[in-house]
Amino acid sequence: MARNRTALSLQERARKAFARRQRARRWLTWRYIVGGTAAVLLLGFGIYALYFSSWLRAEGVELIGNDLVDDKQVLAAAEVPTGDQLVQIDLGSIEKRVKSLAAVKSVDVSRKWPHDIRIEIVERVPIAVLDRGTKVVALDADGNAFPAPQRARDGLPRVKVGAGADRDALREGAAVVAALDGEVAELVDHVEVRTVDEILLHLRDGRLVRWGSADQSEDKAAVLLDLLGQKATTYDVSVPGAPTTR
Incomplete structure (x- = not known):
């Protein structure tokens, strides 16, 4: 059991x-x-x-970094489709359209959840005023010409271009302007860019400086300051090791 x-x-x-x-x-x-x-x-x-x-639709645009280009210009170029679903908006296309503005150097477009598109702009920095006769625009250190308001152009040196000046020549001219120290820049009325290797400085008192290309611009500026003590109408510092006057 x-x-x-x-x-x-x-x-x-x-x-x-x-x-x-x-x-x-x-x-x-x-x-x-x-x-x-x-x-x-x-x-x-x-x-x-x-x-x-409707919770995650685009309702607004946040702009960051634009000063030379006003909000209306950026928004018109961006063409952000407000009312569309935020996730479906093509950020690359917006970026490309804003980048087409001449004063814009770079741009980053992102979604700012839940309702906004953020456009962050880096603008070109004007270093000179490009005088094209009937039109005056700003010029950056890379030789890019772009429209800028008067307040951004005030006090900047003027650059004039000859008929034979191409984009490379303009870039060289911008490099010369960027290399001028304050003491030399104060003496300059305008910079004339004829070709890549033929850049002239027209001084305020009527004297002429043959600068050549943008190469060795710092050395040329130092040599020019020494030469200006000599009486002459033309100073040639295109070869800074062997300057001439006449």
């Missing part, structure tokens, strides 16, 4: 253990089902929020 009771007890424990394992498997299965369903619902909600709801 005792042996039978022991056998029954072992069988009962085995059945209970089996039942517990079955319940654990069912619970694990339900956990997977519930977890998977929740993940699908969450994904669906995210897709709806990003692509279809």
Whole structure:
């Protein structure tokens, strides 16, 4: 009898253990089902929020860094499709359009959740005024010409270009202007750019400086300061190691 009771007890424990394992498997299965369903619902909600709801639509534009170019010009160029889903707006196209503005050196466009597009601009820095006869624009150190308000052009040296001056020549002229120290710059009325290798400084008192190219501009400026003490109408510092006057 005792042996039978022991056998029954072992069988009962085995059945209970089996039942517990079955319940654990069912619970694990339900956990997977519930977890998977929740993940699908969450994904669906995210897709709806990003692509279809009004919660994440573009409503405004934040502009950073523009001074030479006013807000209206940037917004007109950007053509941000307000009202569209923020996630679907083509940031690269906006960036390309804003970059087409001559005064813009670089631009970064990003989403500012939940409702804005951020446009961060780095503008060109004017170092001279380019006189094209009927039109006056600003010039940066890389020789790029761009429109700028009068307040940004005031006090900057003038650059005039000859008929034979191409983009490379303009870049050389800008490099010469950038290299002029304050003492020399104060004497200059305007810089004339004829070709890459023929750049002239017209001084305020009527004297002429043959500068040559932008190479060794710092040396040329130092030599010129010494030469200006000599009476002459023309100073040639195109070869700073062998300057001449006449």
